[in-house]
Amino acid sequence: MDKTFQPADIESRWYSHWESSGYFAPQGGEAPYSIMIPPPNVTGSLHMGHGFQEAIMDALIRYHRMAGDDTLWQVGTDHAGIATQMVVERQLQAEATDRHELGRDAFIERVWQWKAESGGNITRQLRRLGSSLDWSRERFTMDDGFSAAVQDVFIRLYREGLIYRGQRLVNWDPALHTAISDLEVVAEEEQGHLWHFRYPLSDGSGHVSVATTRPETMLGDSAIAVNPDDPRFAHLVGQRVRLPLSDRDVPVIADDYVDPEFGTGCVKITPAHDFNDYAMGQRHDLELINILNADASISEAAPEPYRGMDRFTAREQIIADMDRLGLLEKVEAHALKVPRGDRSGVVIEPWLTRQWYVDARKLAGPAIAAVENGDIRFVPKQWENTYFAWMRDIQDWCISRQLWWGHRIPAWYDAGGNIYVGQSEDAVREAHKLPAETLLHRDEDVLDTWFSSALWTFGTLGWPEETPELAKFHPTSVLVTGFDIIFFWVARMIMMTLHLREEVPFHEVYVHGLVRDAEGQKMSKSKGNVLDPIDLIDGIDLESLVSKRTAGMMQPQLAKSIEHATRKHYPDGIDAYGTDALRFTFYSLASTGRDIKFDIGRIEGYRNFCNKIWNAARYVLMNTEGEDCGQSGEAPVELHLVDRWIQGRLQETTAEVHRAIGNYRFDLAAQALYDFIWNEYCDWYLELSKPVLRDPQASAAALRGTRQTLIRVLETWLRLLHPFMPFITEEIWQAVAPLAAVSGPSIMLQPLPQADDDRVDKAANAEIEWLKSVILGVRTIRGEMGVGPGVKVPLLLRNGTAQDRQRLDDNAAFLTQMARLERIEWLSGEPPAAATSVVGELELLVPLAGLIDVDAELARLDRETGKLSEEITRLEKKLANAGFTEKAPAAVVDKERGKLDQHRQTLEKLARQRASLAGA
Structure with a gap:
C-alpha cells in the first residue's frame, strides 16, 4: 500500500475492473433483490439530490449482493421531453434556424444525434459515484421496446375507457406552448400588487368592490362570489353586476370557498383562468371564457381594444382604462406566489385547452388499498398520510404535451x-x-414523461413479454425516492402496475429528504449554494467553478449574480474529497427527517476518516506481513483480553449495522461503523496491541493471537464497510485478504459479515471499559492542567474495590503506556496536592508538584474566565434583543444560542479547574 491515500488513483481503476468483470449483473442467489433506478433526465447532470439518492441505492444493492441475494439494480434514463427539446432547440437557434424549419422528422433525428453525442453525461457521473448498476441492461424510455410498451398501454387504457380527450384547465407554458405538470411549476414569493376595482350593479343601485392580482383576467369574468355567511353581502346574492370594459352582466353567487378576509370579501370568478375558479364554475355552471391565446396574448374572445396584446401590456392598459372610468379604487403592495415554468422561467397560465386525460379516480382505489393492507410499506410511515391525502382527492391526469420529442400519441x-x-x-x-x-x-402531441415512467418497474424487464427477468425481479424490492414525487411518480407507478400487472411495483418505498445547504436553505444557482457531487469528489478551482455555474445562462444579470455568490461562498474553489468520503457523508445525514443539511465541514471529517482507515491498514500490514498470524490452524493461538474485547465489539457492531439497514437508518449504520473503526479499533485496539507485540515476555501463541485478531478483524470490518465506502475497502482488502486466509476476486463478491453473539466476551468488555475509563481520567487531568503528552506523570490510587486492584494488576502495562505514566502507587495515607478524577469507587490522583506552576496556571485561568464572561454577557444581550431574534434568520439565531451554551459550559469547566488548582 502507498504511504498516503489517493482516492483518484484507485476509484477509476477499480470501477473499470468491476464493470468489465460483470460483477454488477445478477450473480445468482437464494432470493431476488431488485431496485429500479429513478431514471434521471438524459439531458441532466447529477446534483446533490441525485448523489444522495444513488448512494443510498448503491449501499442497499452492495449490502444485499454480499448478503447472498440475487441482486439487480436496473439502470436507465428518461427522455425528458421538455428539457431535451429545449436543449436541441437552443442549438438550432444558435444556427439561425428552428424545429419548424427542419420539420418534425428531421428534428427528431437531430435529437437522437444529440443523445448519441452528449446524452451519456449522467451515466458517466453515476460511475464516478461508484454506483454498481447493471450496465448490460441499460434502458432508455425512448428505446424501441419500451416505446412499444408505452403505446400498447395507451391503446389498452383508451379501449377500456380509462383514457379520454377533453377540455379542461391545465398549467400552460406560454413560452414553450405546452401543458406542463405541477412538478414543472416553481411558485416562489414575489412582490406584486392588489388592485381594487369597482364593478357597478346592473340595476344602477351601487357597486361592489373586488380585489385582484391579475387585472387582465377580468375580461373573462363569469361571476362575482361572496361567502354565504358574510352578512355584508347577503343582499347581493342573486343580483347581477355589469362587468366593466366587457359590456356583459355576470351574477353574484355565494360559495364557501370565498375567504371573507381576502381583499374586499368579494371575489371575481374567471373559470377559464384559475384552478379554484374553474372548480367553482363547475359547481355553479358558469360560462368558460378563454381570453388568452397559446402565447398568452389576448384572444378574440376578449373585447376589441385588447385583442392581440401581450397579457402584461393588456394589464397595464386595463388598469389605465379602469382608472379613467373612475373604477380604480386603490392599489396595494401585495406579496404573492407567482408560478413560473422551471424550464422557461415565464409566468405559467391556467389555460383552457383540449388534452388527453387518464381517469385516475378509477385507478386510485386499488392503489390506496395496496398501502392500506400492507402490500406496500412507506418508510418513514408518515408519508403514507401524504399518499392517502393525494390519492383520495385525485384529479384526472393530463398526459398530453404539445412537444415533438417523446412518445407520440397513437391517435x-x-x-x-x-x-x-x-x-x-x-x-x-x-x-x-x-x-x-x-x-x-x-395527433401532434406526445405523452407526458410521467406516463412512460409509470411503467418503469416492469417495462424495463421486457414487458409485455413475460421474460425470465420479469418473473424473477418483479415486484421490485424497494423504491428509493424523494417525497416531492410521491404523487407524480410513486402513486402513478402503483396505479398503472396494479392495473396492468395485477401486482404491486415494489414492496417498500423509502422516502428520503431533500439536500439543503448547511443553513437549511434550498440549493439554487441564484443563491450560489449549489454543489455538484462530482466537484466534491474531484475538486474544482474557483475560476472553473464560476465558469461551470454560469455556462449557458440566458440572462446576463443572473449569470453575474451567480458568479458573485460563487466567489463569496467558495473563494478557494472546492477541495477533492473522493467518492468514499462524499458517500459516507450522505449516509451520516440519512436520518428519517425531511431536510438534509449538507455541510462541507462534514465531508472534510470523513476524508480524515478515510485517511485514518488507510493508516490503520498500513499499521496492521506492517505488523502481520511475513509474520505467523496463526492462519494455518496448526499452531496454538492465545487470545489476549484486548483481542477478545475487539472481537466481541465487532460482533455487536455487525448486529447494529444489520439492524440499522433493515430499518433504513443509514445514519445509525454509518455512526456504528465510524465509532467502531475510528474510536475502538484504531484509537484503542491498535494502541492496546502495541504492548502485546512489543512485550519480550509474550509467548508465540499470544503474538499469533494478536496478529490474527489484527488482520481478521480488519478484513471483517472492511467487508461490513464496503457497501458504504466501496473503493477504499476494495483497495485495502486486496492486500489484507491473503493474510486473513480469504480468497476471492473482489470484496464486493465476499459474504457479508454476520453477528455471532457467542463471540461477545462480556467480561472482557467490562474490563476494557474500566481500563479506558482510567486512561481517559488521567488524560482529562493532563488536558485540564496543561500537562503535555511528552511528560510522564505519577498516578496515585485510593479507595477502589478488590476488582479494581485485580484489574490494575492485569492491565498495568497497558495503563502505563496509554496514559504516559511514570509510576502507579496505591495510597495508604493522606494524599498530596493533586488533581483528581473518579472511576466508580476508584479515585485517581495526579500530584501537581513539579508538573505545573500553579500560580501561573491560576492567572491564566482567570484571564480566560474574564474573556469568556464578557462574551457571554454580549451574547445574552444580543439574544434578549427582540429586534434580533425576530428579524434574523432562524438558523442565525440558533447559531448564536449554540455559542452561548458552549461558552457557559466552558466557563463551568474553567471554574472546576480553578477550584481544583486552588485546593492544591
Whole structure:
C-alpha cells in the first residue's frame, strides 16, 4: 500500500475492473433483490439530490449482493421531453434556424444525434459515484421496446375507457406552448400588487368592490362570489353586476370557498383562468371564457381594444382604462406566489385547452388499498398520510404535451373530428374499415414523461413479454425516492402496475429528504449554494467553478449574480474529497427527517476518516506481513483480553449495522461503523496491541493471537464497510485478504459479515471499559492542567474495590503506556496536592508538584474566565434583543444560542479547574 491515500488513483481503476468483470449483473442467489433506478433526465447532470439518492441505492444493492441475494439494480434514463427539446432547440437557434424549419422528422433525428453525442453525461457521473448498476441492461424510455410498451398501454387504457380527450384547465407554458405538470411549476414569493376595482350593479343601485392580482383576467369574468355567511353581502346574492370594459352582466353567487378576509370579501370568478375558479364554475355552471391565446396574448374572445396584446401590456392598459372610468379604487403592495415554468422561467397560465386525460379516480382505489393492507410499506410511515391525502382527492391526469420529442400519441382524426386509436394508421383503417379516400391526421402531441415512467418497474424487464427477468425481479424490492414525487411518480407507478400487472411495483418505498445547504436553505444557482457531487469528489478551482455555474445562462444579470455568490461562498474553489468520503457523508445525514443539511465541514471529517482507515491498514500490514498470524490452524493461538474485547465489539457492531439497514437508518449504520473503526479499533485496539507485540515476555501463541485478531478483524470490518465506502475497502482488502486466509476476486463478491453473539466476551468488555475509563481520567487531568503528552506523570490510587486492584494488576502495562505514566502507587495515607478524577469507587490522583506552576496556571485561568464572561454577557444581550431574534434568520439565531451554551459550559469547566488548582 502507498504511504498516503489517493482516492483518484484507485476509484477509476477499480470501477473499470468491476464493470468489465460483470460483477454488477445478477450473480445468482437464494432470493431476488431488485431496485429500479429513478431514471434521471438524459439531458441532466447529477446534483446533490441525485448523489444522495444513488448512494443510498448503491449501499442497499452492495449490502444485499454480499448478503447472498440475487441482486439487480436496473439502470436507465428518461427522455425528458421538455428539457431535451429545449436543449436541441437552443442549438438550432444558435444556427439561425428552428424545429419548424427542419420539420418534425428531421428534428427528431437531430435529437437522437444529440443523445448519441452528449446524452451519456449522467451515466458517466453515476460511475464516478461508484454506483454498481447493471450496465448490460441499460434502458432508455425512448428505446424501441419500451416505446412499444408505452403505446400498447395507451391503446389498452383508451379501449377500456380509462383514457379520454377533453377540455379542461391545465398549467400552460406560454413560452414553450405546452401543458406542463405541477412538478414543472416553481411558485416562489414575489412582490406584486392588489388592485381594487369597482364593478357597478346592473340595476344602477351601487357597486361592489373586488380585489385582484391579475387585472387582465377580468375580461373573462363569469361571476362575482361572496361567502354565504358574510352578512355584508347577503343582499347581493342573486343580483347581477355589469362587468366593466366587457359590456356583459355576470351574477353574484355565494360559495364557501370565498375567504371573507381576502381583499374586499368579494371575489371575481374567471373559470377559464384559475384552478379554484374553474372548480367553482363547475359547481355553479358558469360560462368558460378563454381570453388568452397559446402565447398568452389576448384572444378574440376578449373585447376589441385588447385583442392581440401581450397579457402584461393588456394589464397595464386595463388598469389605465379602469382608472379613467373612475373604477380604480386603490392599489396595494401585495406579496404573492407567482408560478413560473422551471424550464422557461415565464409566468405559467391556467389555460383552457383540449388534452388527453387518464381517469385516475378509477385507478386510485386499488392503489390506496395496496398501502392500506400492507402490500406496500412507506418508510418513514408518515408519508403514507401524504399518499392517502393525494390519492383520495385525485384529479384526472393530463398526459398530453404539445412537444415533438417523446412518445407520440397513437391517435388519428378524420375531417369530422372522430378519434381513432391504434398501433398505426393502417391498423386503424383496417379495424374501422375506413376507405382510402378518408383522410386521417395523426395527433401532434406526445405523452407526458410521467406516463412512460409509470411503467418503469416492469417495462424495463421486457414487458409485455413475460421474460425470465420479469418473473424473477418483479415486484421490485424497494423504491428509493424523494417525497416531492410521491404523487407524480410513486402513486402513478402503483396505479398503472396494479392495473396492468395485477401486482404491486415494489414492496417498500423509502422516502428520503431533500439536500439543503448547511443553513437549511434550498440549493439554487441564484443563491450560489449549489454543489455538484462530482466537484466534491474531484475538486474544482474557483475560476472553473464560476465558469461551470454560469455556462449557458440566458440572462446576463443572473449569470453575474451567480458568479458573485460563487466567489463569496467558495473563494478557494472546492477541495477533492473522493467518492468514499462524499458517500459516507450522505449516509451520516440519512436520518428519517425531511431536510438534509449538507455541510462541507462534514465531508472534510470523513476524508480524515478515510485517511485514518488507510493508516490503520498500513499499521496492521506492517505488523502481520511475513509474520505467523496463526492462519494455518496448526499452531496454538492465545487470545489476549484486548483481542477478545475487539472481537466481541465487532460482533455487536455487525448486529447494529444489520439492524440499522433493515430499518433504513443509514445514519445509525454509518455512526456504528465510524465509532467502531475510528474510536475502538484504531484509537484503542491498535494502541492496546502495541504492548502485546512489543512485550519480550509474550509467548508465540499470544503474538499469533494478536496478529490474527489484527488482520481478521480488519478484513471483517472492511467487508461490513464496503457497501458504504466501496473503493477504499476494495483497495485495502486486496492486500489484507491473503493474510486473513480469504480468497476471492473482489470484496464486493465476499459474504457479508454476520453477528455471532457467542463471540461477545462480556467480561472482557467490562474490563476494557474500566481500563479506558482510567486512561481517559488521567488524560482529562493532563488536558485540564496543561500537562503535555511528552511528560510522564505519577498516578496515585485510593479507595477502589478488590476488582479494581485485580484489574490494575492485569492491565498495568497497558495503563502505563496509554496514559504516559511514570509510576502507579496505591495510597495508604493522606494524599498530596493533586488533581483528581473518579472511576466508580476508584479515585485517581495526579500530584501537581513539579508538573505545573500553579500560580501561573491560576492567572491564566482567570484571564480566560474574564474573556469568556464578557462574551457571554454580549451574547445574552444580543439574544434578549427582540429586534434580533425576530428579524434574523432562524438558523442565525440558533447559531448564536449554540455559542452561548458552549461558552457557559466552558466557563463551568474553567471554574472546576480553578477550584481544583486552588485546593492544591
